[in-house]
Amino acid sequence: MEKICRDDEGLFETRRWKGGRVYKVFAGSVFLGILMIWVYRLTMILRGSSCSWALMFGVFGAELWFGFYWFLTQASRWNPVFRYTFKDKLSLRYEDKLPGVDVFVCTADPSIEPPSMVISTVLSVMSYDYPTEKLSVYLSDDGGSQFTFYALLEASRFAKYWIPFCKKFRLEPRSPAAYFAQAIEPNDAAFSAEWIAVKKLYEEMDNRINAAMKEGKLPQNIHEQHKGFAEWETGITAKDHQAIVQILIDGKDETSVDIEGSVLPTLVYMAREKRPHRHHNFKAGAMNSLIRISSEISNGEIILNVDCDMYSNNSETIRDALCFLMDEEKGHEYAYVQFPQDYDNITKNDIYAASMKSIREIEFHGLDGFGGILYIGSGCFHRREVLSGRHYSKHWKKNTKIDKPIQRVTNLETLEAKCKSLTTCSFEDNTGWGNEIGLKYGCPVEDVITGLSIKCRGWKSIYFNPPRTDFVGLAPMTLSQTLVQHKRWSEGDFQIFLSKYNPFLFGHGKIKFGLQMCYSIYCLWAPCSLPTLYYSTIPALALLNSIPLFPDMKSIWFIPFAYVIVTTSVYSITEAMWIGQSRKAWWNEIRIWLYKRLASYLFAFLDDVLKVIGVNKTSFIITSKILDEDVSRRYAKEIIDFGPASSMLTILSVIGILNLFCLVGGLKKMLVFHEGIVSSLFLQFVICGLITMINLPLYQAMFLRRDGGRIPVSTTVISISLALLACLIPLH
Numbered sequence: 001m002e003k004i005c006r007d008d009e010g011l012f013e014t015r016r017w018k019g020g021r022v023y024k025v026f027a028g029s030v031f032l033g034i035l036m037i038w039v040y041r042l043t044m045i046l047r048g049s050s051c052s053w054a055l056m057f058g059v060f061g062a063e064l065w066f067g068f069y070w071f072l073t074q075a076s077r078w079n080p081v082f083r084y085t086f087k088d089k090l091s092l093r094y095e096d097k098l099p100g101v102d103v104f105v106c107t108a109d110p111s112i113e114p115p116s117m118v119i120s121t122v123l124s125v126m127s128y129d130y131p132t133e134k135l136s137v138y139l140s141d142d143g144g145s146q147f148t149f150y151a152l153l154e155a156s157r158f159a160k161y162w163i164p165f166c167k168k169f170r171l172e173p174r175s176p177a178a179y180f181a182q183a184i185e186p187n188d189a190a191f192s193a194e195w196i197a198v199k200k201l202y203e204e205m206d207n208r209i210n211a212a213m214k215e216g217k218l219p220q221n222i223h224e225q226h227k228g229f230a231e232w233e234t235g236i237t238a239k240d241h242q243a244i245v246q247i248l249i250d251g252k253d254e255t256s257v258d259i260e261g262s263v264l265p266t267l268v269y270m271a272r273e274k275r276p277h278r279h280h281n282f283k284a285g286a287m288n289s290l291i292r293i294s295s296e297i298s299n300g301e302i303i304l305n306v307d308c309d310m311y312s313n314n315s316e317t318i319r320d321a322l323c324f325l326m327d328e329e330k331g332h333e334y335a336y337v338q339f340p341q342d343y344d345n346i347t348k349n350d351i352y353a354a355s356m357k358s359i360r361e362i363e364f365h366g367l368d369g370f371g372g373i374l375y376i377g378s379g380c381f382h383r384r385e386v387l388s389g390r391h392y393s394k395h396w397k398k399n400t401k402i403d404k405p406i407q408r409v410t411n412l413e414t415l416e417a418k419c420k421s422l423t424t425c426s427f428e429d430n431t432g433w434g435n436e437i438g439l440k441y442g443c444p445v446e447d448v449i450t451g452l453s454i455k456c457r458g459w460k461s462i463y464f465n466p467p468r469t470d471f472v473g474l475a476p477m478t479l480s481q482t483l484v485q486h487k488r489w490s491e492g493d494f495q496i497f498l499s500k501y502n503p504f505l506f507g508h509g510k511i512k513f514g515l516q517m518c519y520s521i522y523c524l525w526a527p528c529s530l531p532t533l534y535y536s537t538i539p540a541l542a543l544l545n546s547i548p549l550f551p552d553m554k555s556i557w558f559i560p561f562a563y564v565i566v567t568t569s570v571y572s573i574t575e576a577m578w579i580g581q582s583r584k585a586w587w588n589e590i591r592i593w594l595y596k597r598l599a600s601y602l603f604a605f606l607d608d609v610l611k612v613i614g615v616n617k618t619s620f621i622i623t624s625k626i627l628d629e630d631v632s633r634r635y636a637k638e639i640i641d642f643g644p645a646s647s648m649l650t651i652l653s654v655i656g657i658l659n660l661f662c663l664v665g666g667l668k669k670m671l672v673f674h675e676g677i678v679s680s681l682f683l684q685f686v687i688c689g690l691i692t693m694i695n696l697p698l699y700q701a702m703f704l705r706r707d708g709g710r711i712p713v714s715t716t717v718i719s720i721s722l723a724l725l726a727c728l729i730p731l732h
């Protein structure tokens with residue numbers, strides 16, 4: 001790899017991928033193939049092809065889109081860069097001038113985001129290898145739950161043992177749940193004694209929290225142990241309650257120390273005010289409240305945001321991030337540093353393609369090469385000032401000093417009262433919050449749109465993907481959760497495309513064209529549903545009716561089709577192997593690729609269109625972080641969980657059955673009636689055959705399986721009826 005940044009003085013180094021040239025030649029040849037396909041379609045239309053106009057225009061439209069979209073995706077593979085940090089230089093130069101870091105953890109529902117998981121994440125970020133007096137951790141609880149508060153109180157006590165223990169023995173990872181799940185008892189006698197003691201403390205705490213959750217009741221006398229519980233005495237609910245801010249550990253207080261006498265990081269619980277008639281703007285609303293209260297309490301210059309399941313897997317991450325943000329020459333250009341997200345719960349062959357490895361290992365490096373990866377919500381270090389709306393200017397660096405402690409009221413009660421007043425429902429009325437200040441409102445992907453608007457204010461961002469993953473969370477574990485999550489993402493991304501933040505229009509002149517293209521890859525996920533829907537129904541139906549839609553195998557025009565299909569498939573599997581995916585995982589990814597386009601993206605597209613006309617509102621369906629035993633067992637065995645019945649599942653089933661019927665019908669014509677149609681319908685056999693192969697688990701779930709993850713009988717009946725109906729439509 002080629003170095004493109006000075007390395008002797010800087011705190012980081014950038015390298016560009018050199019193999020790029022070979023790739024560019026290959027991409028050029030594919031592009032030629034696509035052009036020839038388009039030419040073929042045009043000549044067919046001009047010559048007045050044999051099949052109906054509607055069919056011809058349909059395939060041509062789909063192919064125009066696929067070609068155009070393929071062209072966009074090239075931007076993400078054109079210019080990948082890779083970053084390397086020098087943390088020792090950072091310590092040497094800045095150890096006593098390190099900035100304050102405020103970590104924001106968001107949770108929203110204790111029934112699907114268990115408090116014991118949430119506090120493990122909290123403890124992992126409290127134990128960063130970073131001066132504790134400069135570290136503050138804030139938990140936003142949109143569930144407004146006393147169980148989450150109780151768990152955090154437990155965590156604040158356990159932290160006194162956990163943090164010094166982690167630091168003394170240099171443990172990784174520092175989420176107690178993740179650590180004890182994988183660690184084996186050490187041999188060393190001194191270590192072992194302490195290890196057993198801390199493990200016992202952890203397990204007892206975990207049991208207390210889980211028992212309270214299970215019984216739906218807090219331990220007796222707990223109310224006497226902290227004044228905070230008084231907030232719940234009036235019988236508040238998750239959707240209707242006053243603002244709650246409780247400082248559980250005040251880092252400025254010299255008496256809040258761990259068992260070794262070192263200062264503890266500040267720890268704050270916040271549940272912003274919620275009222276039924278007031279919109280709360282989901283995670284973006286929570287983040288903005290956190291920005292405000294933290295500015296009163298610790299005012300860290302750097303803000304790290306993680307989801308409640310995304311624990312820190314590397315205690316040095318803050319230092320890595322600072323190598324970029326504090327670099328003397330380049331640092332002032334960067335608004336944020338985004339780390340990749342990894343998942344603890346991916347099965348061997350990644351049955352729901354949740355790891356999204358090609359995005360993480362390839363595309364995001366490509367975006368970085370064009371000056372800015374997306375902000376993807378979790379695992380991102382921001383500058384407070386930028387998040388609060390600052391525009392980029394070359395002179396900015398010189399105007400700010402690195403450490404500027406805030407003057408803070410010392411009386412905690414007064415401070416908490418002040419913070420509460422900042423998190424009421426009405427605080428943001430007639431202000432720029434949610435618009436030019438803080439995270440943006442009104443979009444289900446608040447992260448992506450906020451990152452884009454920061455970029456359009458002149459800032460760059462960094463993608464840092466070191467060998468040891470920094471953040472590890474939980475990926476969806478059923479098909480319906482996967483589809484719902486992708487619906488939320490593709491709906492939000494396409495909404496950005498339709499809004500004034502359209503990367504091409506809003507980004508024009510502000511960000512590089514390559515980056516505009518890269519953003520559009522994600523922003524245009526939703527409309528990809530339409531051509532995919534066309535391609536997975538019409539060629540099959542035409543096959544059944546013996547109508548050829550593609551050139552005959554013997555025709556010269558067959559070559560570009562074959563070339564594009566074969567080479568892009570070979571490339572795709574090669575890339576998958578290169579980034580360490582198994583062949584099965586690659587095949588699973590293809591299935592999910594298809595399912596996302598036919599279900600998530602299609603519904604996202606429809607919802608966005610309805611939103612434009614004004615009949616639909618933004619929603620945010622939270623991904624569950626727990627599974628019932630039955631579902632877990634299937635997940636571990638990599639058996640797809642299809643149920644329950646839903647319109648998304650119905651679409652997938654109809655298309656699956658339709659292709660099966662058409663393939664059987666087509667084969668029957670060929671074999672029984674000896675029609676010489678193979679060569680003129682060859683590509684349709686291929687498409688239909690592939691879709692059928694992809695759907696083998698779907699047929700199994702319809703006709704063979706008896707477990708709870710099968711496809712409901714009602715869905716099967718409806719799909720078969722609809723598929724039969726479709727087969728009856730005359731296409732001639």
Ligand SMILES: O=c1ccn([C@@H]2O[C@H](COP(=O)(O)OP(=O)(O)O[C@H]3O[C@H](CO)[C@@H](O)[C@H](O)[C@H]3O)[C@@H](O)[C@H]2O)c(=O)[nH]1
Binds near residue numbers: 109113308
């Ligand atoms: O009203 C809400 C809804 C969600 N959340 C939190 O937002 C986070 C993300 O929710 P999750 O259901 O886990 O969604 P994911 O799809 O896994 O999240 C990704 O996509 C989201 C945008 O769609 C971003 O907000 C996330 O940061 C990003 O990790 C979780 O910590 C939730 O507790 C809130 O705080 N308030």
Ligand SMILES: [Mn+2]
Binds near residue numbers: 307309473474623
């Ligand atoms: Mn999540």
